[in-house]
Amino acid sequence: xxxxxxxxxxxxxxxxxxxxxxxxxxxxxxxxxxxxxxxxxxxxxxxxxxxxxxxxxxxxxxxxxxxxxxxxxxxxxxxxxxxxxxxxxxxxxxxxxxxxxxxxxxxxxxxxxxxxxxxxxxxxxxxxxxxxxxxxxxxxxxxxxxxxxxxxxxxxxxxxxxxxxxxxxxxxxxxxxxxxxxxxxxxxxxxxxxxxxxxxxxxxxxxxxxxxxxxxxxxxxxxxxxxxxxxxxxxxxxxxxxxxxxxxxxxxxxxxxxxxxxxxxxxxxxxxxxxxxxxxxxxxxxxxxxxxxxxxxxxxxxxxxxxxxxxxxxxxxxxxxxxxxxxxxxxxxxxxxxx
Amino acid sequence: xxxxxxxxxxxxxxxxxxxxxxxxxxxxxxxxxxxxxxxxxxxxxxxxxxxxxxxxxxxxxxxxxxxxxxxxxxxxxxxxxxxxxxxxxxxxxxxxxxxxxxxxxxxxxxxxxxxxxxxxxxxxxxxxxxxxxxxxxxxxxxxxxxxxxxxxxxxxxxxxxxxxxxxxxxxxxxxxxxxxxxxxxxxxxxxxxxxxxxxxxxxxxxxxxxxxxxxxxxxxxxxxxxxxxxxxxxxxxxxxxxxxxxxxxxxxxxxxxxxxxxxxxxxxxxxxxxxxxxxxxxxxxxxxxxxxxxxxxxxxxxxxxxxxxxxxxxxxxxxxxxxxxxxxxxxxxxxxxxx
Numbered sequence: 001x002x003x004x005x006x007x008x009x010x011x012x013x014x015x016x017x018x019x020x021x022x023x024x025x026x027x028x029x030x031x032x033x034x035x036x037x038x039x040x041x042x043x044x045x046x047x048x049x050x051x052x053x054x055x056x057x058x059x060x061x062x063x064x065x066x067x068x069x070x071x072x073x074x075x076x077x078x079x080x081x082x083x084x085x086x087x088x089x090x091x092x093x094x095x096x097x098x099x100x101x102x103x104x105x106x107x108x109x110x111x112x113x114x115x116x117x118x119x120x121x122x123x124x125x126x127x128x129x130x131x132x133x134x135x136x137x138x139x140x141x142x143x144x145x146x147x148x149x150x151x152x153x154x155x156x157x158x159x160x161x162x163x164x165x166x167x168x169x170x171x172x173x174x175x176x177x178x179x180x181x182x183x184x185x186x187x188x189x190x191x192x193x194x195x196x197x198x199x200x201x202x203x204x205x206x207x208x209x210x211x212x213x214x215x216x217x218x219x220x221x222x223x224x225x226x227x228x229x230x231x232x233x234x235x236x237x238x239x240x241x242x243x244x245x246x247x248x249x250x251x252x253x254x255x256x257x258x259x260x261x262x263x264x265x266x267x268x269x270x271x272x273x274x275x276x277x278x279x280x281x282x283x284x285x286x287x288x289x290x291x292x293x294x295x296x297x298x299x300x301x302x303x304x305x306x307x308x309x310x311x312x313x314x315x316x317x318x319x320x321x322x323x324x325x326x327x328x329x330x331x332x333x334x335x336x337x338x339x
Numbered sequence: 340x341x342x343x344x345x346x347x348x349x350x351x352x353x354x355x356x357x358x359x360x361x362x363x364x365x366x367x368x369x370x371x372x373x374x375x376x377x378x379x380x381x382x383x384x385x386x387x388x389x390x391x392x393x394x395x396x397x398x399x400x401x402x403x404x405x406x407x408x409x410x411x412x413x414x415x416x417x418x419x420x421x422x423x424x425x426x427x428x429x430x431x432x433x434x435x436x437x438x439x440x441x442x443x444x445x446x447x448x449x450x451x452x453x454x455x456x457x458x459x460x461x462x463x464x465x466x467x468x469x470x471x472x473x474x475x476x477x478x479x480x481x482x483x484x485x486x487x488x489x490x491x492x493x494x495x496x497x498x499x500x501x502x503x504x505x506x507x508x509x510x511x512x513x514x515x516x517x518x519x520x521x522x523x524x525x526x527x528x529x530x531x532x533x534x535x536x537x538x539x540x541x542x543x544x545x546x547x548x549x550x551x552x553x554x555x556x557x558x559x560x561x562x563x564x565x566x567x568x569x570x571x572x573x574x575x576x577x578x579x580x581x582x583x584x585x586x587x588x589x590x591x592x593x594x595x596x597x598x599x600x601x602x603x604x605x606x607x608x609x610x611x612x613x614x615x616x617x618x619x620x621x622x623x624x625x626x627x628x629x630x631x632x633x634x635x636x637x638x639x640x641x642x643x644x645x646x647x648x649x650x651x652x653x654x655x656x657x658x659x660x661x662x663x664x665x666x667x668x669x670x671x672x673x674x675x676x677x678x
Contacts (some may be wrong), residue, residue, distance in 0.1 A: 069552060146594060190554070203598045213408060214598030215529070215554075224594060226587040226613050233616045235594050242595075248565040255485060255563060255574055256581075257596060259542045259553025274565050277572045 037183040040176040040333045046289070046326040050180065053287040054187050057263065064285035068188035072262040074254060074275060075181070077195035077202060077219075079268040079309040080291050081210060083162065083172040085300040087308060090201050091133070092169075093156050097140035105139075114139070126307075138239035141198065142222055146235040150204045157205055165336075170209045175337045177266070177291075181210055184264070192262070194218045194254055196246035196271050200237075218257045220245045246271050251278035268293065269309040276314065276323060288323035290314060295329040376522040379515040379672045385628070385665040389519065392626040396602065397526050403624035407527035411601040413593060413614060414520070416534035416541060416558075418607040418648040419630050420549060422501065422511040424639040427647060429540050430472070431508075432495050436479035444478075453478070465646075477578035480537065481561055485574040489543045496544055509548045510678070515671045516605070516630075520549055523603070531601070533557045533593055535585035535610050539576075557596045559584045585610045590617035607632065608648040615653065615662060627662035629653060634668040 041047040056064040057071065078084035098108070098117040108114030113132035116124035125132060141149065162172055181191050193202060193212050199219030206212045221242040224235040245253040251274050254262065264287040265272070265279035272290075280286040290311065294301050303311040318325050328335065380386040395403040396410065417423035437447070437456040447453030452471035455463035464471060480488065501511055520530050532541060532551050538558030545551045560581040563574040584592040590613050593601065603626040604611070604618035611629075619625040629650065633640050642650040657664050667674065 069546070072554075199595070199598070207408070215411075215596065217598060221595065224591050226590045226617070228616070231620065233590065233613070233620050235590060235617075251565045251572065251574060252563050256538070256560065257554065259538070259556060274572070277567070278565070281570065281572050 037186065038176070038179050040179055042331055042333050044331055046324050046331040049287070049324040050183075050289070053264070053285065054184070056285050058187050066263055066284065070260065070263065071184075071187070071189040072192065072258060072260060073184050073189045073264040074192045074194045074218075074258075074262045074266070074279065075177070076267040076269070076272045076275070077193050077197055079293065080266055080272070081173055081177050081181075081193070082169065083165075083299065084309050085293075085302065086163065088197065089169045090197050091136075092160065093153070093201065094136050094140045096156060096160065097152070098136060101140065134241075137198075138222070141201075142237045142239035144237055146200060146224060146237060149200055149237055153201055153204045167336075167339075170205055171339070172336060173209055174291075174332070175334050176332045178210065178337065180266075181212070185211065189264070190216065192216045192218060192254075192258060194245065194250055194275060196220055196244070196250075198222075199245070218245055218253045220249075248274045250275035254278065263287065265289070266291065267314070269311050270314050271309075273314040273317070276321065280321060280323065288318075288321060290318055290323055290325045292325050292327050294327050295332075295335070297329075298335045299328055376525065377515070377518050379518055381670055381672050383670055385663050385670040388626070388663040389522075389628075392603070392624065393523070393526050395624050405602055405623065409599065409602065410523075410526070410528040411531065411597060411599060412523050412528045412603040413531045413533045413557075413597075413601045413605070413618065414516070415606040415608070415611045415614070416532050416536055418632065419605055419611070420512055420516050420520075420532070421508065422504075422638065423648050424632075424641065425502065425647075427536065428508045429536050430475075431499065432492070432540065433475050433479045435495060435499065436491070437475060440479065473580075476537075477561070480540075481576045481578035483576055485539060485563060485576060488539055488576055492540055492543045504675075506675075506678075509544055511675060512548055513630075513671070514673050514676045517549065517676065519605075520551070524550065528603070529555065531555045531557060531593075531597060533584065533589050533614060535559055535583070535588075537561075538584070557584055557592045559588075587613045589614035593617065602626065604628070605630065606653070608650045609653050610648075612653040612656070615660065619660060619662065627657075627660060629657055629662055629664045631664050631666050633666050634671075634674070637674045638667055 038047060038050070056062060057066040059065055075081055078088055082089070095117050098114055102108050102118055105114070108118060113125055113128040113135055116128065117136065157168060157170055160169060161167060162169055165172055184191055191212055193206060193210070193216065195202060195218070197219050199217055199221050202217050202219055203214040206217050207214065223238040223240045223242045225238055227234050227236055243249065243253065247270070250272065254275065261282055262279045263284070265276050266289045267276055268291040276288045280288040292311070293299060293303065293309070302309065303315060315325070377386060377389070380389070395401060396405040398404055414420055417427055421428070434456050437453055441447050441457055444453070447457060452464055452467040452474055455467065456475065496507060496509055499508060500506060501508055504511055523530055530551055532545060532549070532555065534541060534557070536558050538556055538560050541556050541558055542553040545556050546553065562577040562579045562581045564577055566573050566575055582588065582592065586609070589611065593614065600621055601618045602623070604615050605628045606615055607630040615627045619627040631650070632638060632642065632648070641648065642654060654664070
């Protein structure tokens, strides 16, 4: 007597194909009616550009097909994935840290730029320029272990609220961009953040908020030093710049961390210009997008004259370079996730 | 008349479960008889330590369970994944490059350390120490674009042969370690290389040879600069050290690139000591392994007195730290992949 299993085993490939066909047929109608993967993007040129690109690079046998392992997409963070007005979130964190640390630093009551921070004197602070910013960053971001710093960031994110929207900063991320990240990943892309912001300021929350794990976050960094403290290894954050991941630094950071050229890049300011060039000025199908902040009602409207997230040169270059400019006002049905 | 599809659709969950059960049953016997995933590891303490660790961290609900996204394993390269004797492969590459470039540098006939290289005077070369090595690296690794350098590495790997084994260097990788990389990945681990060697020297071939993509390679690096050349963006390699990923630099490199602490580390020398400490001196189940080169017949035998891959302090610390020492001679059934 022949057992069913023995009869089936040499036919298992055929049986599995049959099972797959049945499965595909069962699911065909529901999938055809499946929800739009980008519901917060209004129908229009920007949305079509995204879906056309993804279809082109994922169609096996197509002229523009890209193998999954080369489907690297890079996203700026400030102003591209979350709000960067009225100031970079990391600066708000640093100013709050100055206030929290002030009791241990009586000298800050008379010493700039700390005096300006403690007195909320934004004019004096702005007058201090980049030098003041570096002093504030080093005083608030260095001197502790990497673990201790991550705890500080997590704690602050829980309690800090945006001055205009009154919500935690991690809720002021752009719903259309969350959908875009998920859509790209569902199509085999590996999504990376490439930000001018601090790499260790982002990593404690990017996995929860964006679905981007720490090893796919690229950013600016200060130096760290390995030490053994009572048989316990630690990394101590030092008040020295290691790498600035902005402007011409972005392609450098991409090369250091990713080691291959992305095929899609998303930014919103001149800080992303070289990343867009590095990504799109290469053979094969490429995609570049600029998120344009033109929605003062729901978010902010700013470009060429902004002190934060200035968009000037990249906007001029966009048409010739073939970059899609997405209008927050026209292309986004909603801006932030529902509460 | 009720159509089959309409009848089946509400029952599709049940149908799929049934299909899965049938599939599992069909495949059960072949899988139960599946090959050992580590056939080149002889039965013994080292092999058992590996499989016990993997079972512990992957058993859902177990005391030592680790979620897949935190299953990070880091591997040194030279001497851990491939041969590092009689000299680091990258040094062999650099010496060959000096010879290839010599016609364009007549001054090298009289200038050290280049004269020593051209005359194969290894004593004079060794006498030059680290300063000579840096000069040779900068003369051979900088001044071109990242793409041009990757092409040089690929071309050299195709033609260069190891002086003792007569095989391409990319074939002188350790078969037991290839199996270990694949076994860890099959168990949900993300495998990273963390090497003192040049990050851009490894990336052109690690995906083919180890299954490790460029974005999971950490190494030493020189600086690069972004430039537009005739509307084409390039990264130019500069003769300046950016980062040295060795000894206390390895935990720093891990933190920079991965952003979380690994749960398993594999090394072979004192250059891996801090990486082993950073990985294993942490709460939760951890794994550290030292590959011991004690097989002069099939590979090399060296440890405390070696000029390459010295293993001294880490060997002394291994018992107390709980690191497994794998003997190439006793634990490996084969060393290199079959031709």
